[in-house]
Amino acid sequence: MTKSVEIKDLSITFGVGPSAVKVLPGVTFSVAPGECFGLVGESGSGKSTVLRCVSMLTDFWQGEVRIDGQSVRDLPQQQRCRQLQMVFQDPYGSLHPRQSVRTVLSEPLRIHGIGDREARMRAAMVDVGLPVDFLDRFPHQLSGGQRQRVAIARALILEPSVLLLDEPTSALDVSVQAEILNLLARLREERGFTYIMVTHDLAVVDHMCDRFAVMLHGEITEILPREAIPGNGASHPYARELIGASLEYEGLM
Numbered sequence: 001m002t003k004s005v006e007i008k009d010l011s012i013t014f015g016v017g018p019s020a021v022k023v024l025p026g027v028t029f030s031v032a033p034g035e036c037f038g039l040v041g042e043s044g045s046g047k048s049t050v051l052r053c054v055s056m057l058t059d060f061w062q063g064e065v066r067i068d069g070q071s072v073r074d075l076p077q078q079q080r081c082r083q084l085q086m087v088f089q090d091p092y093g094s095l096h097p098r099q100s101v102r103t104v105l106s107e108p109l110r111i112h113g114i115g116d117r118e119a120r121m122r123a124a125m126v127d128v129g130l131p132v133d134f135l136d137r138f139p140h141q142l143s144g145g146q147r148q149r150v151a152i153a154r155a156l157i158l159e160p161s162v163l164l165l166d167e168p169t170s171a172l173d174v175s176v177q178a179e180i181l182n183l184l185a186r187l188r189e190e191r192g193f194t195y196i197m198v199t200h201d202l203a204v205v206d207h208m209c210d211r212f213a214v215m216l217h218g219e220i221t222e223i224l225p226r227e228a229i230p231g232n233g234a235s236h237p238y239a240r241e242l243i244g245a246s247l248e249y250e251g252l253m
Ligand SMILES: Nc1ncnc2c1ncn2[C@@H]1O[C@H](COP(=O)(O)OP(=O)(O)OP(=O)(O)O)[C@@H](O)[C@H]1O
Pocket: 014, 015, 023, 041, 042, 043, 044, 045, 046, 047, 048, 049, 050
């Protein structure tokens, strides 16, 4: 079966000359259709950079990234947006303060020439658990959790198959985090989305992901199934340390 996302020898260097820094020396992993794959690791280990490369927000990388068998480089931008969407960490920064929710959701439909916009926008609001009359609200009239729901609705509106989730709950209150994670889990179950999710939180991985990669200095140390978390089944010393610290913090050890 074709893997939904295949990443092979993905590498990127920031800067030129003596100040050049190779941030990803060569990352390889595949994500099956409908799978939720986590990326964890210390700050600066390159997790968000992987998502930015896959989405082509950063495009000067080397290697191969395939979505449903097609190289993301060969996909015209419009088609790429139909297959792949990203949800960012900060729902405050990712929504334009002067755009109503209606504008946020109608723009992609307009750009892609998709009709039946009002019905699609209403359905998207229902999908993410927001009242339909919030379409006329502006970001400052929404809570953080509601803004993140709008950001998720925007990602869903073009009906992509893959969602890249860059710490989608870490800017939110703990009580709201669980709501958004449950929403994402439900949407995946209902729609069969493929997720790649960056998180700092192994409890989130445990709740959401089928497998996860532990990154260190731009490299994947180990790819593990979620089931490896409770008994700390990692082999690589850093992955063991990371999981051990998390279990200790959660009071599970
Ligand atoms: N545009 C850029 N120019 C230069 N360096 C960059 C750029 N983007 C990222 N980096 C560097 O790449 C490294 C990886 O950054 P990245 O944001 O991917 O890490 P991360 O694992 O997602 O970190 P965090 O968990 O803190 O968000 C960092 O050292 C960062 O400083």
